[in-house]
Amino acid sequence: MSRKASSDRATLDRLLDTIHIGHFAIVADDAHPVVLPTAVVRDGDRVLAHGSTGSRWLRRLAAGAPACLAVTAFDALVVARSAFESSMRYRSAVLFGQCQAITEPDAKRRALEVITDALIPGRGAEVRASTARELAAVLVLALPIAEWSLKVSEGWPDDPPADPPADVAGPAWAGVLPVVQRYGQPLAAPDLRDGIPLPASVQRLLIS
């Protein structure tokens, strides 16, 4: 297995543009660590997150608490000839810094549109604009992409070819099982009115 640190910003961006589940770590008042899972979306040189203004941990992030954000893709199971060499193909980004709350109304509205359109491309144009009351209920955070590290594990099992145990000469299978993630058949809401077709945004997600 090739496990290597990468400083390639394009690889980082590709990961952040594919995986939208992030895990923030914060330190609580009592010095204990806390993890906050949340949706994350890249917007240029920053990562956006949002949630209810009622969330205590989001408010702590908004106040500038030192933060660490991890975004991880599980790409494949690596099935080696021994348990020891078996592993995963993954990409894992860890970003460090402080979040800033986006409070200026136009900037906040725009950031929320970026989030919507990253999760469901084109959806923003299909739905009404957010109301002032809705905007006020949401906390939007931005973490600069400044201090980060990236690990990429790819490639094949590293079974020993010759040294005992000479696993490559043995009877065990070795290879890679790719993880495939996609969206399944859409389920209409129970209260959906008759005659409303599946929107183009959702149709595109199904074939992407």
Place this chain on the structure above:
Amino acid sequence: MSRKASSDRATLDRLLDTIHIGHFAIVADDAHPVVLPTAVVRDGDRVLAHGSTGSRWLRRLAAGAPACLAVTAFDALVVARSAFESSMRYRSAVLFGQCQAITEPDAKRRALEVITDALIPGRGAEVRASTARELAAVLVLALPIAEWSLKVSEGWPDDPPADPPADVAGPAWAGVLPVVQRYGQPLAAPDLRDGIPLPASVQRLLIS
């Protein structure tokens, strides 16, 4: 959307038995938070993790640093009639506590077998036993399932039925897009010898 805290241990176990990517938060010496993504497997009333003895953060966890572990399943996109109500179906467990290193050789060997068989059921019996040198190179940690919280977001878009904006009466579609994750076609290692068939463990993963 129904977003609720759950204290149901069976729901927690189901999540931990399905999702094997975890994110540990730890506090570094300089009081900054750090996230460590790693494979995690439930073993009864504890969660196991493992990695290289060379990993500084794993060693910090093994030394009993206060830890927080999150395991998150992204189950579906919730496509509401407004951007504001759109969200995700997810299950998210957060565990708090201190890890212990499993060092006694038989217990360590058994814990590693539990990890192997959780990721690839039945694989342990198909491969040779780990050598003493391999065992020595691995750090195995156990976090007790004692202090934890669980959030489950399920159900349908919560679009307002009557109050302005009366989105349910409007033209926008609403529903749920389930996330489907499975393994794709296995890729044999480039150095796989001829005539070695796909093992039963991998075949079972493909139809599960």
